Amino acid sequence: MKTPVKYFVSVAVILTVGCLSSSVNQHRDVAFWHAQHSPKSILLNYYGFIADFNAQLNNLPDPHLYQLALNQVVDAQFAWALRLLNNEEADAAMPFWRASVDQQGIEQRRQLSASLFRFERWEDLEYLNEQQLLPAGDVAEHLKLHRSASPRRIEQGFANDEGFLLDFSQLQAMPQCQYNVLMMTDHRLGLRQLNALSQRYRQHPQPRAASFCFSKPIYLGNTIDCQQQPDAAARCNWHPFIADKTWPAGFDFIVMMTATGFGNVQGGIMHLNSTSHYGLFLHELMHFNGFEDEYVLPAAKQAWLCDQRGLVAPNLFIANGVAPPKGWTLSASCQRGSKAYKPSADWSIMQYQILPLSEQYQQLWLQKINEPHYQPVRFADYFQQMEPAMDFITKMTNKNIAE
Structure with a gap:
């Protein structure tokens, strides 16, 4: 009590x-x-x-938070950096988050890395990675792709979510398609662009539905050596792949997207860079079926092509002592040797890639792939020419080499 x-x-x-x-x-x-x-x-x-x-x-209002950040209040520095990033001021944000990020938790660092990724601040993300402050997750995987890391270092779940492949093991050709195409790249932007090109093609397939079917993009990373000269034709060294890879059966062509270089087709392989537009892609796709350029050809090509006779491509006739088809007009392709002719006086996609595919050229394309005995040059044929001693063709569908 x-x-x-x-x-x-x-x-x-x-x-x-x-x-x-x-x-x-x-x-x-x-x-x-x-x-x-x-x-x-x-x-x-x-x-x-x-x-x-x-x-x-x-x-806090901007002036108050800024004052705290200027006076080296760590959490205020980080909060101010995020606010600057949200306002698209990435350069101004950098000194503030660099001074404070090592004292932040994983969720705060994840928020920072997501903001940096949104602005493609690869050097900043590389800094976080070097300091072991970059959280595991999608941003870290995108950084690996940006660096063209080996496919073995990429998480399979991430690749599945992003819609690309890390090897050939799950690839199957589509039997309903006349031609099956392997889509490949060595860098991150290439994955996105290949998906965009194949998606657009599927919306309006040419020269008809089921002519070409494209695989998911296959990421090669640093396992392939491609030239990095923007003012030269895109090229990659395929020799190691011929010996070391077991290629999936039933595929006819390769589209390889590099970071730089001019678009071209050689031996069933199309090389494009990741800034290539759809018109160029369609132009190069027509090269798979033998179409020739209607602008001035390289001198080395003119030396052998322009001395031939008759129809040498669906859109090119060499008048070497013979008359061209009725209605055909002079082409700029051959500046030496015999005169060359093309099907129309109008400009076409084979002269200027920004032009749409005309109905006339679509029909020429369709006629070509419908020829009973027509066999285009496939990448397997090209690889066999490069490595004649190797029993490579047994891994592929057995096709004749086109002349």
Whole structure:
């Protein structure tokens, strides 16, 4: 039983504690109000209520948060960096997050890396990776692709989600298609562009439906050596792949997307760079079926092609002592040797890739692939020519080499 004295002491303690708690809350509220209305007082108020202010950093006005960041308040530096990134000021954000990121948790670093990835700040992401501060996940995988890392270093689940392949093991040709095409690339942008090209083709297949079917993009990374000269034809060294890879059966052509280089077709292999537009892709696709360029051909090609006679391509006739087909007109293809003729006086996609495929050239294309004994040069044929001693063709569908 409490005596009157003890009772009054207890009441006094409770009232005192309540008053203290109320007083602290009031002081904190006053500090917040004062900080909101007087940026110069932000530091004094911050250090009086650090935990409370840290919980409210994202709600502070720009001038107040900036003052804290300038005064090396670590969490404020990081919050200010994220705010700058959200305002698309990545350069201004860099010194603030670099000064504070090593003291942030994984979720904060994940938020930072996602913002940097959105602006393709690859050097900044590389910095985080070198400092072992880049969280595992999609951004880290995209960085590997950007560096053209080996396919073995890419997570299979990530590749599945992004819609590309890391090897040939799951590839199957589509028997309903006249030609099956392997889509390959050595870098990240190539994956996206290959998907875009094949998707657009499927919307309007040429020269008819089921003419060409394209595989999912296959990521090769640094396992293939491709030239990096933007003012030269795109090229890759396929020799190691001939010996080391077991190629899937039933595929006819390869589209290899490099980072740089001019588009071209050689031996059933199309090389494109990742800035190539759809018109160029369609132009090169027609080369698979023997169409020739209608602009001036390289001198080395003119030396042998322009001395031939008759129809040498669906769209090129060499008048070497014979009359061209009725309605055909002079072509710029041959500047030496005999005169060359093309089907129409109008410009075509084989002269300017930005032009659409005309109905006339679509029909010529269709006629070519419908020829009963027509066999285009396939990449397997080209590889066999490169490595005649290798029993490579047994891994592929056995097709004749086109002349």
